[in-house]
Amino acid sequence: MTDYLRRGTPAFRRASIALFACGFATFALLYCVQPLLPEFTSEFGVSPAASSLAVSAATLGVAVSLIVVGVLSDRLGRKPLMALSQLLVVACTLGVAFAPSWNALLVLRFASGVALSGVPAVAMAYLAEEIEPESLGAVMGLYIAGNAMGGMAGRLLSGILADVTGSWRWAVGIIGVIGLVAALVFIRFLPPSRRFEPAPSGRVMHHVRSIRALFRESTLPWIFACGFLLMGGFVALFNVVAYRLTAAPFNLSNGMVGAISLVYLVGAPVSAAFGGLSDKYGRGRILAVAVTMMLAGLLLTLPDTLFLIVPGLAMVTGGFFGAHAMASAWAGSRVPTARGQAASVYLFFYYLGPGLFGALAGRLWTLHGWWGAVGLIGGMQLLLLVIVMVSPLRKAG
Numbered sequence: 001m002t003d004y005l006r007r008g009t010p011a012f013r014r015a016s017i018a019l020f021a022c023g024f025a026t027f028a029l030l031y032c033v034q035p036l037l038p039e040f041t042s043e044f045g046v047s048p049a050a051s052s053l054a055v056s057a058a059t060l061g062v063a064v065s066l067i068v069v070g071v072l073s074d075r076l077g078r079k080p081l082m083a084l085s086q087l088l089v090v091a092c093t094l095g096v097a098f099a100p101s102w103n104a105l106l107v108l109r110f111a112s113g114v115a116l117s118g119v120p121a122v123a124m125a126y127l128a129e130e131i132e133p134e135s136l137g138a139v140m141g142l143y144i145a146g147n148a149m150g151g152m153a154g155r156l157l158s159g160i161l162a163d164v165t166g167s168w169r170w171a172v173g174i175i176g177v178i179g180l181v182a183a184l185v186f187i188r189f190l191p192p193s194r195r196f197e198p199a200p201s202g203r204v205m206h207h208v209r210s211i212r213a214l215f216r217e218s219t220l221p222w223i224f225a226c227g228f229l230l231m232g233g234f235v236a237l238f239n240v241v242a243y244r245l246t247a248a249p250f251n252l253s254n255g256m257v258g259a260i261s262l263v264y265l266v267g268a269p270v271s272a273a274f275g276g277l278s279d280k281y282g283r284g285r286i287l288a289v290a291v292t293m294m295l296a297g298l299l300l301t302l303p304d305t306l307f308l309i310v311p312g313l314a315m316v317t318g319g320f321f322g323a324h325a326m327a328s329a330w331a332g333s334r335v336p337t338a339r340g341q342a343a344s345v346y347l348f349f350y351y352l353g354p355g356l357f358g359a360l361a362g363r364l365w366t367l368h369g370w371w372g373a374v375g376l377i378g379g380m381q382l383l384l385l386v387i388v389m390v391s392p393l394r395k396a397g
Contacts, residue, residue, distance in 0.1 A: 004132040004195070011191045015130065016142055018190035019123060023146025025086055025182035026119050028154035029093050029112065030058055032175045034238055035159040035258045038246050039168045044102040049362035052239045057106045059235065060355035061113020062120070066344040067211070069117045073344075078126040078193045085118025086183035090176055097173035113351075124328055124343035129195045134279065140329040141275025141322075148271060148321045152264030153178070155238075159258015214342055219330070222391040224349045226287070226327045226384060232353025233380040234320045236361035237298070240373045241313070243365055249304055263314035267321035274322030275329065283326045288388045290326070293319030295381045298374060324350075 005012045033040075037051040044051075073081050092112035099105035123143060131139050154175055161171035214220050238261075245252045245260065278286045297315025300308045331346035357376065364372035388394065 005130050005191070006132050007135050012131075012135075014189045015191055016139060018186045018188075019127065019139070019143045020146035020149075021182045021185040021189070022082065022086070022119060022123055023143045024150035024153070025089075025179045025186070026116060027147045027150035028157075028175060028182070029089050029150075029179045030062075030116060030154070031055065031151050031235075031238075032093070032154035032158045032172060033096070033109070034235075035155050035242050035254060035261070036162060036168045036171065037239065037242050039162060039254065040102070040105075043168075044105075046102060047362070048240075048243050048366055049359045052359045052362040053106055054109055055235060055239055056355045056358040057109040058113035058116070059231075059351040059353075059358070061110040061115075062117045063113075063348050063351040063355055065114045065117035066120075066348045066351070067341070069122065069344060071341065071344075073118075073122040073125060078122050078129075079190055081118045082122050082126075082190075083183070083187045085115055085122075086179070086186060088115035089119075090180045090183060091115075093176035093179060094173055097169045097176065117347075120343075120347050122343075124331070124347070126190075126193065128329075128343070130191075130193065137275040137279040137283075137326070137329050138272065139275075141272040141325040144271040144275070144321050144325040144328065145267065145269070147324075148264045148267030148317070150182075152261045152267075155261035155264075156258045159254040159256070159261075162258075163253055163255035210341055211345060214345055218392045220342065220345075222387055222393050223327050223331050224346055225387055226323070226393075227331075227346050227350035228353040229380045229384040229387075230320060230323055230327065230353070231350045232357040233294075233377040233384075234316070235354030236357045236373065237313075237316060237377050239358050240361050240365045240370070241301075241309075243362075244370055245309075250306065260310065260313065263310065263317045266314045266318040270318035271321035271325040275325045278326045278329070283330050284388065284394045287323055287326050287393065288385065290319045290323035291381060291385045291388055294323070295319075295378065295385065298378055298381060302370070302374060 005015055033054045037048070037054065040046060040051040040054055041048060069081070089112050092108050092115055096105055096108045096112070099108055127136060127140055127143065157175055158171045161174055162168045165171060241260070242257050244250070245257050274286055274290055294316045297312040297319065300312030300315065328346065331342050357380070361373045361376055364376055
């Protein structure tokens with residue numbers, strides 16, 4: 001079989017650039033609407049919980065499509081599916097900018113998630129197959145760093161553009177064009193798969209048995225649970241923080257709320273560093289450090305002062321991306337075959353989390369304010385820490 005992509009080679013550098021661009025576009029397009037949730041409440045007359053569905057609809061679209069996409073990627077290949085998915089999600093995002101009604105917006109956001117599902121699981125499988133094992137954690141960290149930068153850029157630009165243009169529609173449309181540029185960079189730079197071997201054709205039950213086998217592996221179910229709790233709590237936090245910061249006593253503008261996403265700059269170096277540390281010291285230990293960092297940051301957001309809220313959000317962001325970098329690399333490396341399915345199941349739970357908890361956090365914000373939302377998110381993080389400390393993940397590498 002063809003050798004791995006090895007550190008220092010031109011192909012390795014091209015793959016790193018392409019996957020960074022891929023991760024960038026994924027999160028920019030998925031979460032560009034998050035700072036605009038109060039705008040949706042105002043224009044469409046919906047509650048904060050209902051407005052959060054603009055995010056949840058997309059993440060649910062990703063979740064429900066991932067398993068099928070994982071099977072297709074094991075049959076059809078990695079790069080073509082990722083390229084098509086990125087172009088389709090750009091088209092859906094541009095459609096959101098022209099949505100005539102709230103229901104139409106939600107349908108387009110769900111379609112965006114379905115289209116986007118062809119990117120994250122397949123990217124993880126590509127890396128697990130093509131990158132030399134000793135560099136996998138670091139490169140996966142770079143891909144997740146692209147997620148961090150994309151999430152930051154999408155949130156930051158949407159808030160600023162909404163203020164400058166006076167319209168959230170212009171903001172979403174411009175970000176869609178940026179996503180198109182990132183997709184073209186990905187298509188240009190990613191080397192074709194060299195180690196991919198198509199999975200044999202089979203009936204539906206064959207794939208069902210293959211997925212069931214993943215849950216018999218000693219660590220994978222716990223890794224799936226980590227993804228569910230990680231993303232669920234993180235998205236719930238940033239859904240609600242826009243409402244908190246645009247209300248008294250802060251009364252920030254959309255642009256200023258979007259600027260809070262600059263904390264994502266912490267995610268890029270921290271995820272890359274945690275990925276490298278996990279290769280050296282073991283993923284279980286470093287994952288516990290990352291989750292503890294998230295919980296400590298969440299506690300800092302409780303007082304009504306930006307001098308603590310912003311550093312707290314930065315700590316949560318760094319811990320989140322570091323933990324996700326480790327968990328996602330773990331999921332793709334625990335099985336010798338059908339890595340696309342393993343990555344897809346991990347990401348199914350990863351994107352299911354915000355689909356379930358995003359709107360719930362909005363509801364708790366309406367009923368109990370910031371303390372209610374933090375109670376939900378903090379409980380999820382504590383459960384995650386318990387899982388890491390007492391499950392087989394503690395000693396696994």
